[in-house]
Amino acid sequence: xxxxxxxxxxxxxxxxxxxxxxxxxxxxxxxxxxxxxxxxxxxxxxxxxxxxxxxxxxxxxxxxxxxxxxxxxxxxxxxxxxxxxxxxxxxxxxxxxxxxxxxxxxxxxxxxxxxxxxxxxxxxxxxxxxxxxxxxxxxxxxxxxxxxxxxxxxxxxxxxxxxxxxxxxxxxxxxxxxxxxxxxxxxxxxxxxxxxxxxxxxxxxxxxxxxxxxxxxxxxxxxxxxxxxxxxxxxxxxxxxxxxxxxxxxxxxxxxxxxxxxxxxxxxxxxxxxxxxxxxxxxxxxxxxxxxxxxxxxxxxxxxxxxxxxxxxxxxxxxxxxxxxxxxxxxxxxxxxxxxxxxxxxxxxxxxxxxxxxxxxxxxxxxxxxxxxx
Numbered sequence: 001x002x003x004x005x006x007x008x009x010x011x012x013x014x015x016x017x018x019x020x021x022x023x024x025x026x027x028x029x030x031x032x033x034x035x036x037x038x039x040x041x042x043x044x045x046x047x048x049x050x051x052x053x054x055x056x057x058x059x060x061x062x063x064x065x066x067x068x069x070x071x072x073x074x075x076x077x078x079x080x081x082x083x084x085x086x087x088x089x090x091x092x093x094x095x096x097x098x099x100x101x102x103x104x105x106x107x108x109x110x111x112x113x114x115x116x117x118x119x120x121x122x123x124x125x126x127x128x129x130x131x132x133x134x135x136x137x138x139x140x141x142x143x144x145x146x147x148x149x150x151x152x153x154x155x156x157x158x159x160x161x162x163x164x165x166x167x168x169x170x171x172x173x174x175x176x177x178x179x180x181x182x183x184x185x186x187x188x189x190x191x192x193x194x195x196x197x198x199x200x201x202x203x204x205x206x207x208x209x210x211x212x213x214x215x216x217x218x219x220x221x222x223x224x225x226x227x228x229x230x231x232x233x234x235x236x237x238x239x240x241x242x243x244x245x246x247x248x249x250x251x252x253x254x255x256x257x258x259x260x261x262x263x264x265x266x267x268x269x270x271x272x273x274x275x276x277x278x279x280x281x282x283x284x285x286x287x288x289x290x291x292x293x294x295x296x297x298x299x300x301x302x303x304x305x306x307x308x309x310x311x312x313x314x315x316x317x318x319x320x321x322x323x324x325x326x327x328x329x330x331x332x333x334x335x336x337x338x339x340x341x342x343x344x345x346x347x348x349x350x351x352x353x354x355x356x357x358x359x360x361x362x363x364x365x366x367x368x369x370x371x372x373x374x
Contacts, residue, residue: 002029005132008051008078009035010042012060020055020083027125039068046076052132055124056102058084061093070100079103079131079172079316083124084198095204098197103131103172103316107198130171130289130317161248162280163189163347164226166273166300168266170196170288172316176336177286178209181231183340186214189282189347190226192234192242192251192273194264196288199236206233222253234264241272242281249276260292266320270296279304282347284339285330286310288320298329306346307331308339 007024009032011017017035024030033049036042038060046054054076061069073080082105084094094105106124165188169176173195184191197205202219209217209231220232220240226249234240238253252272259265266285270293273281283300285293287310301307307330309321314336324330334342 004031005029005053005129006031006033006049006051007128007132008033008042008045008049008054010037010039010054010060011035011057011083012037013057016057023121023124024055024128027129029129030125039065039072043072043075046072046078051078053128054078054080055083055106055128056080056097058082058090058093058097059087061097063093063096066093066096066100069097073101081106081127081131091198091200092204094198095201095208098174098201098205099178099208101175103175105198105201126289127171130319133317160348161190161226161228162277163228163282164242164249164273164277164280165189165191165282165284165343165347166242166269167191167193167284167286168269168288168293168296168320169194169286170262170266170290170292170317170320172287174205176310176316178212179336180284180286180340181209181215181217182212183337184213184215184231184344186229188215188229188344190228190249191215191231192220192226192240192269193231194234194240194266194269196262196264196266196292197236202233202236209233220251220253222251224251225249226251234269237263239264239268241268242276243272244276260290262292265296266293267296271299274299274303274305277303277305281305282343283307284309284343285321285324286336286339287315287317289317290319291323293320294323294327294329297324298327301329301331308342308346309333310339311335 007030009020021032021035025032033051034045036045080102082094082097082102084090084105084107104127106127206217206219215231217231219235224232232251239256241252243250243252259267270283283297283305285297297307309324309330311333312318
């Protein structure tokens with residue numbers, strides 16, 4: 001009999017604790033190891049109960065408590081999934097907690113509606129199970145490795161505006177994107193990024209990423225130019241497409257229907273990069289649950305782009321990379337720590353970097369499905 005996933009709930013409201021306990025306990029694959037009201041009680045509970053995953057009510061946080069959250073995540077081996085109510089304060093705390101190493105977020109409607117929201121319940125169950133069965137959460141901000149850097153004595157060649165790197169991530173992706181961007185030099189090709197994240201969280205995430213290193217990062221606006229040394233992150237609830245503009249590119253933001261259940265969708269980004277940039281693009285698929293991005297990455301490869309996937313050992317959830325590899329859409333499978341260097345070299349912008357370490361060549365079936373519409 002398969003072992004159940006043990007979940008620790010951190011929830012400030014006794015009523016909501018009972019609701020969440022009932023939701024999770026009703027699933028045959030889950031076991032509620034315990035439910036506590038705050039981080040102080042959670043520290044003792046994690047050591048005693050050894051849960052596989054922790055759900056954290058964002059409402060228990062304050063800016064003064066973020067230091068406690070960072071210490072909790074640094075010492076606990078259990079990944080943290082945020083449960084976020086629909087308030088402005090909760091949105092701000094969610095963005096900060098994601099930057100500290102939380103691996104995912106489930107949006108919670110008003111407490112009166114929780115029992116009648118099957119989509120939210122399904123999202124919570126799927127996220128908890130996927131995170132728990134993946135690798136333990138990545139290192140927190142304080143514990144992360146130093147970014148790669150080019151040799152200081154060698155001048156960096158100018159990057160071409162015709163080169164573009166497209167990146168997609170979901171569960172666990174906030175920390176993966178941060179580490180990827182930290183390893184990028186100031187003259188990196190223009191980057192466009194889709195991270196599955198609720199609306200209004202992406203701006204704060206982009207602002208935090210902008211503090212990491214030489215690449216300038218911000219939330220994308222419609223018609224923004226994709227420029228060397230800059231990264232544009234798709235806003236929550238809007239698709240981001242790459243459009244050709246002379247010898248360079250701009251982004252187009254669209255409120256189209258969700259693709260693979262997501263808006264923004266990684267498939268939409270990758271398919272548009274295939275159509276606009278072809279062999280001048282590099283596609284990178286990072287940690288995440290589901291299959292979004294697999295067909296789009298296959299479209300990029302078919303158009304002549306080079307493609308990369310994060311390996312299973314460094315993923316929080318290997319779902320999206322696994323699907324892309326199975327489809328035959330991936331040229332190289334590498335650890336997160338090596339992806340930035342590989343993307344630079346494959347884009348033609350990494351001549352001053354050490355050669356790529358030979359990674360696993362991705363297999364997968366030949367051919368593949370028709371690409372998604374760019």
